[in-house]
Amino acid sequence: MIRALKVLTAAVRRRPIVGAVMASVVMVASTVAANVMAMVLAADAGAVAQLEPVQTGFERPVYLTHAGAAVFVVEQRGVIRRLGERGAASVFLDIRDRVTSRGNEQGLLSAAFHPRYASNGAVFVNYTGDAGASIVSRFLKRSGGQADPESEQILLRVEQPYGNHNGGQLQFGPDGYLYIGMGDGGAGGDPLDAGQDNRSLLGALLRIDVDRGRPYAIPPDNPFAARPGAGRAEIWAYGLRNPWRFSFDALTGDLFIADVGQNRREEINWQPAGVEGGQNYGWRWYEGSRCFERSACRRPADRPTNLTRPIAEYAHTEGCSVTGGYMYRGQQYPSLAGRYFFGDYCSGTIWSLQRRGDEWLHRVELHSALSISSFGEDAKGNVYVLDLAGTVYRLVASKTH
Ligand SMILES: [Ca+2]
Secondary structure, three states, X not given: OOOOOEEEEEEOOOOHHHOOOEEEEEEOOOOOHHHHHHHHHOXXXXXXXXXXXXXXXXXXXXXXXXXXXXXXXXXXXXXXXEOOOOHHHHEEEEOOOOOOOOOOOOOEEEEEEOOOHHXXXXXXXXXXXXXXXXXXXXXXXXXXXXXXXXXXXXXXXXXXXXXXXXXXXXXXXXXXXXXXXXOOOOOOOOOOOOOOOOOOOOOEEEEEEOOOOOOOEOXXXXXXXXXXXXXXOOEEEEOOOOOOEEEXXXXXXXXXXXXXXXXXXXXXXXXXXOOOOOOEOOOOOEXXXXXXXXXXXXXXXXXXXXXXXXXXXXEOOOOOOEEEEEEOOOOOOHHHOOEEEEEEOOOOEEEEEEEEOOEEEEEEEEEOOOOEEEEEEOOOOOEEEEEOOOOEEEEEEOOOO
């Protein structure tokens, strides 16, 4: 049984090229304190997932990804290790000499293997460099199978005015372009208005072509590619606060962006495959579906009209920092199929979202004691859950399924 949901119908904005398709927004958060208490005690009836430990002993693992059958774990201080191997033998890349990880949200934050990694050996990383800047670099594999720390080519350097909200996710989209999540620059309340300022690369999802140009090219259909006065050409979507984790559905190419909230709401945004870019996800006008600053809501004439609302959100009674996950597309556990799993760093709760027609149904899948730093996916579609304390888990079907 799915708990009673407050379902709001809202338009998920698509550009005219794909038509105005209506979808629904499912409000994840319960407003009833009694429901919140019940959720702490047990997962919702019918929950399908549980956690199986895979390997422990990692130092602040913050991301997991794969290249073919090989699975890699990113450690925040600046090391990428192969899952399944121990000690020095596991080290794939060590760039601690250039990674700053003083702040909780700084460090080596993710990696993405080129879609043709098997032939070109290129792996891309996002880390905090000197002066706290966000750096996106490419490294190349050596003949021994490890990445060469001396092969670094910096593609992008974005100065960060504060230590927090560095985004950090890299993903190759189904279009072959590299997507880069950028936070709003930090502090609180987006003092730079970076989310809505498209002259800034902060507070946005960027999209670049790493196969052309030096060091990269702008995809010609990026929303501001032909309108340089309207915004930076790298921007694909904006209005984001700290999109710590986003992912593509391995089957459909749909994009899920989890945006970390400030005071009240955590949210999941959804961008169906094939839509044009330029989505405005609302920050700092909105935090989830709520006005962030009351004064902004009193000036409706100033409010942008092009906002894309989240498909799901929850209140800070249920967590404090959303960690985006993955749509399960593995073959091994049919009961998990078609569910997007995500969690909360503070509460350890893991939810799933499932699309039914125009609605997104949600369910609490389990309550963990983990500090969920990230989810990850391998080539078989297995979904992993990372505990910042050092252990990698795999999502498996619960014994009753
Ligand atoms: Ca938003």
